[in-house]
Amino acid sequence: MAQLSDDCFAFSGPLLPIADMERLIIERVTPVAEIEQVPLDGALGRVVALDIAAPEDLPPFDNSAVDGFAVRHADLATGADTRLIIAERVTAGHAAAHPLARGQAIRIFTGAPMPAGADTVFMQEDCRVEGDTVIVPPGLERGANSRSAGEDLRKGAIMLPAGRKLTAADLALAAAQGVTQLPVRRRLRVAVFSTGDEVVEPGACRPVAAIYDANRHLLRGLLQKFGALVTDLGILRDDPAALATAIAAAAGDHDLVITSGGVSTGDADHVRTAVERIGRLVFWRVAIKPGRPVAMGVVPGGPPGYGAAFAGLPGNPAAVYVTFVRVVWPLLLRLAGAAPRQLIALPVRATFAYRKRKGRREYVRAALRRAADGGVEAVKFPRDGAGVITSLTETDGLVELGEEATQIAPGAIVGFLSYAALTG
Numbered sequence: 001m002a003q004l005s006d007d008c009f010a011f012s013g014p015l016l017p018i019a020d021m022e023r024l025i026i027e028r029v030t031p032v033a034e035i036e037q038v039p040l041d042g043a044l045g046r047v048v049a050l051d052i053a054a055p056e057d058l059p060p061f062d063n064s065a066v067d068g069f070a071v072r073h074a075d076l077a078t079g080a081d082t083r084l085i086i087a088e089r090v091t092a093g094h095a096a097a098h099p100l101a102r103g104q105a106i107r108i109f110t111g112a113p114m115p116a117g118a119d120t121v122f123m124q125e126d127c128r129v130e131g132d133t134v135i136v137p138p139g140l141e142r143g144a145n146s147r148s149a150g151e152d153l154r155k156g157a158i159m160l161p162a163g164r165k166l167t168a169a170d171l172a173l174a175a176a177q178g179v180t181q182l183p184v185r186r187r188l189r190v191a192v193f194s195t196g197d198e199v200v201e202p203g204a205c206r207p208v209a210a211i212y213d214a215n216r217h218l219l220r221g222l223l224q225k226f227g228a229l230v231t232d233l234g235i236l237r238d239d240p241a242a243l244a245t246a247i248a249a250a251a252g253d254h255d256l257v258i259t260s261g262g263v264s265t266g267d268a269d270h271v272r273t274a275v276e277r278i279g280r281l282v283f284w285r286v287a288i289k290p291g292r293p294v295a296m297g298v299v300p301g302g303p304p305g306y307g308a309a310f311a312g313l314p315g316n317p318a319a320v321y322v323t324f325v326r327v328v329w330p331l332l333l334r335l336a337g338a339a340p341r342q343l344i345a346l347p348v349r350a351t352f353a354y355r356k357r358k359g360r361r362e363y364v365r366a367a368l369r370r371a372a373d374g375g376v377e378a379v380k381f382p383r384d385g386a387g388v389i390t391s392l393t394e395t396d397g398l399v400e401l402g403e404e405a406t407q408i409a410p411g412a413i414v415g416f417l418s419y420a421a422l423t424g
Contacts, residue, residue, distance in 0.1 A: 015285050015286065015287040015292075015359070015360070016283050016285065016286050016287060017286075017287050017361075017403065018286065018287065018288060018326060018327075018361050021283075021286060021327065021330075022330050022340070025330050025331050025334050026330075026334060026340055029309070029331065029334045029335060031185065031334060031335055031336060031337035032185055032186055032188065032255060032335060032336065032337065034185065034186040035049040035050070035183050035184070035185060035186070036183070036184060036185075036186055037181045037182070037183055037184075038181060038182060038184055039180060039181055040171050040174060040175055040179070040180060040181070040182065043166050043171060043174075043182050043184060044166055044167070044168065044171060045165060045166060045226075045227035046165070046166050046182070046184035046185070046187070046227065047163065047164070047165050047166070047184055047185045047336045047337050047338045048160050048161065048162050048163065048164045048166065048182065048183070048184060049162060049183045049184050049185045049337065050162050050183045051158050051160075051161055051162050052158070052159055052160040052161075052174070052179070052182065052183070053156050053157065053158055053159065054153045054154065054155055054156060054157050054158075054159045054177055055155065055177055055178065055179070056155050056177065056178070057149045057150035057153070057154060057155050058150065058152040058153040058173075058176055058177060059147055059148075059149055059150075059151070059152060060149060061113050061114075061149050062113065062114040062146060062147065062148055062149050063111055063112060063113050063114055063146070063147050064108045064109065064110055064111065064112050064114060064121045064145065064146060064147070065110065065121065065145045065146060065147050066110055066121055066123045066124070066145045067108070067109050067110055067123070067124050068108060068121050068122045068123045068124045068126075068127065068145065069084070069086075069105040069106065069107060069108065069121065069122045069124070069127055069134050069136065070090075070100065070105065070106045070108045070114060070115055070118035070120070070121050070146075071084060071100075071104075071105045071106075071118060071119075071120050071121070071122065071136065072100055072102065072104075072117055072118060072119060072120075073119050073120045073140075073142040073143075075102060075103055076120075076136070076138065076140070077138060078138060079138050080138055081135050081136065081137055081138065082135070082136050082138070083130075083133050083134070083135050084103060084104055084105035084133060084134055084135075084136065085103060085104050085105065085132060085133055086104075086105055086106070086107055086129070086132050086133060086134055087100065087101065087104040087105065087106055088106045088107070088115070089106070089107040089108075090106055090107070090108045090109065090112045090113070090115065091109045091112055092109055092110060092111035092112045093111075093112075094112065095112075095113045095115075096113070096115035096116070098115075099115060099116035099117045100115045100116065100117035100118045101117070105134050105136070106118060107134075108121060114146055118146075119142055119143060119146065120140060120141075120142055120143060120144050120145070120146060121144065121145035121146050122134075122136045122137075122140060122144075122145070123145060153173075153177075159173055159174070159177065160173070160174065160182070161339075162337070163337060163338050163339035164338075164339065165227075165333075165336075165338045165339075166182070166184075185336055185337040187227060187228060187229045187336075188226075188227075188228040188229065188255045188256065188332060188335055188336050189228070189229050189231070189253065189254045189255050189256075190223050190228045190229070190230055190231070190254060190255065190256045190257075190258060190332075191230075191231045191233055191250035191254040191256070191257045191258070191308075192216055192219050192220060192223065192230060192231070192232055192233065192257075192258045192259075193216065193232070193233035193234055193235065193236050193246065193250075193258075193259055194213045194215050194216045194234075194235045194236070194259070194260050194261060195235070195236050195237075195238065195243065195259055195260065195261040195270070195271055195315075196235070196237075196238060196261045196315065197237050197238050198210050198211055199211060199212075199213045199235050199261070200212060200213065200235070201213055201234070201235060202217075213235055214317050214389060215260035215261070215313070215315070215317055215320050216232065216234075216235070216260070218317060218320055218321060218324075219258055219260065219313075219320065219324065220232060222321075222324055222325075222423060223258075223332075225423050226329070226332050226336075226423070227336075228256075228332065228336075231250070231254065233246060233250060236259075238270050239270065240270040240273045240274045240277070241274075243259075243270055243271060243273075243274035244273075244274040244275075244277045244278050247259075247274060247275060247278060247279075247299055247310065248278045248279075248299060248300075248301070250301075250308065251278075251279070251299035251300065251301030251307055251308035251310075252301040252308075253301070254301075254308050255308055255309065255335050256308055256309045256310070256311065256331070256332070256335060257299060257308050257309070257310050257311070258310075258311045258312075258313065258328065259271055259310075259311075259312050259313065260312075260313045260314065260315055260320050261313075261314070261315035271295070271312050272284060272295065272312070275295070275297050275299065275310055275312065278299055278300070279297055279298050279299035279300055279307070279310065280297050280298050281295055281296075281297040281310075281312075282296060282297050282298065283295065283296055284296075284312070286323070286327060287359060287360040287361060287403065288322065288323065288326060288327070288360060288361050288362070288363070289356070289357075289360055289361075289362040289363070290314070290316065290318055290319035290322050290323075290363070290386035291313070291314050291319035291320075291322050291323035291327075291386070292314075292360070293314055294311070294312065294313055294314060294323040294327050295310070295311070295312035296309065296310065296311055296312075296327070296331070297309075297310040297312075298310065309331060309335065311327070311328050311331065313327075313328070314386065316385075316386035316387040317386075317387060317389045317392070318365065318385070318386045318387065318388055318389065318391050318392055319386040319387075321392055322363050322398065325422040325423060326363070326422075329341075329422070329423070341424075343417060343421065343422070344421075345400050345414075345415025345416055345417050346376075346415065346416045346417075346418075347413050347414070347415065347416075348368065348375075348376045348377060348378045348399075348413070348414060348415075348416045349371065349375055349376065349377045349378065349411060349412070349413060349414075350377070350378055350380075350399070350408050350409075350410060350411065350412045350413075350414045351377050351378065351379050351380070351410055352364075352366075352378075352379070352380040352408070352410060353407075353408060353409055353410055354380070354401070354407070354408040355406065355407050355408075356401055356405060356406060356407075356408075357406070358403065358404065358405075358406050359403055360403060361400065361401065361402060361403055362400075362401045363398040363399070363400060363401075363417075364378075364380055364381075364398065364399040364401065365380070365381040365391040365392065365395045365397075365398060365399075366378040366379055366380050366381065366395055366396065366397065366398070366399045366416065367379045367381070367394065367395045367396050368396045368397075368416070378399050378414060378416055380399070381394065381395050392419075396418055396419065397416055397417050397418035397419050397420075397421070397422065398416070398417045398419075398422070399414045399415065399416055399417075400414075400415045400416070400417055401414065402415075
């Protein structure tokens with residue numbers, strides 16, 4: 001369980017800016033404490049728990065970067081070809097039998113250890129072989145085409161810092177060091193359910209006034225991409241007592257409980273009431289569009305002093321997506337012990353006009369295209385509704401409009417966040 005106090009997200013203002021929300025999460029949420037050793041083939045996406053130092057130099061020895069001829073740079077003529085005797089042939093996985101003597105060259109292949117005395121490698125296509133000699137051209141710098149021991153990583157250097165969410169490249173680095181297991185934080189346990197009398201499970205009989213539940217499947221997919229262990233609690237009806245019971249039960253063995261729907265100000269929005277019965281709803285409005293009615297709180301559960309974080313998301317699918325990637329994802333990273341991410345919006349050219357209210361951050365769903373002049377343009381999805389799911393399936397990401405912006409004109413440079421970057 002996560003160790004969360006009932007004021008861990010505490011904020012006194014009416015609308016919480018996104019930057020303040022992210023700061024509060026980093027300052028006041030404690031990551032899960034449990035650490036486990038996992039093999040490399042099970043470590044993708046896991047969060048490194050402890051700094052991991054390189055056990056040896058990488059590469060472990062000087063070696064050739066190309067197929068060619070290893071030489072002593074001191075033997076080379078200035079401004080003219082040099083003829084050298086081919087003394088030996090060395091392939092990868094083998095070492096030269098003798099040091100390189102003056103006036104000699106050694107036929108060498110990529111990855112083979114540099115022979116003692118050699119300091120430079122000519123690419124084979126730049127050389128001419130005549131009998132047992134090789135003729136090399138002038139002008140090559142000392143050390144060319146040679147990789148030094150430790151040039152990639154020095155023994156004792158931190159190769160995987162605590163908080164790193166492991167990528168395939170990270171696993172390759174660990175494997176190159178001979179590491180077979182990594183210390184990682186345990187996976188987050190997250191419970192998810194949808195709310196609403198109007199929501200039914202896909203495949204079930206759908207009454208005339210009902211809709212199929214899309215949000216839970218969206219959230220499960222996003223959580224699985226994060227690497228969390230997901231418990232699907234299904235669909236709960238608009239009953240404050242039943243909602244409170246379900247949330248309290250989930251808090252006992254999960255780190256985070258996520259709901260969609262029921263957190264606005266309507267008479268049938270019962271999630272807020274349910275959470276306040278059993279825990280504390282510490283903020284429920286964020287300065288973001290779509291998705292302003294997004295809530296975070298703490299629900300007691302497990303040992304004393306421990307509990308589950310709670311996130312109540314809006315009911316419209318596009319708003320669910322936006323609030324998940326911009327509000328819940330930073331919370332997941334912190335709970336998992338991962339370093340906070342730095343989202344860098346890529347500059348693109350807007351093809352649309354847009355007006356917004358000052359003081360909140362807005363996200364416009366857009367597709368990218370290549371303009372006639374070679375630039376990259378963002379094309380706004382034609383419908384703004386937060387319930388339009390095709391606005392997610394037919395676009396490439398979100399144009400981020402900052403709190404101070406109020407108007408965007410066609411041709412303006414705007415920041416674009418791809419869906420891959422938002423969930424990476």
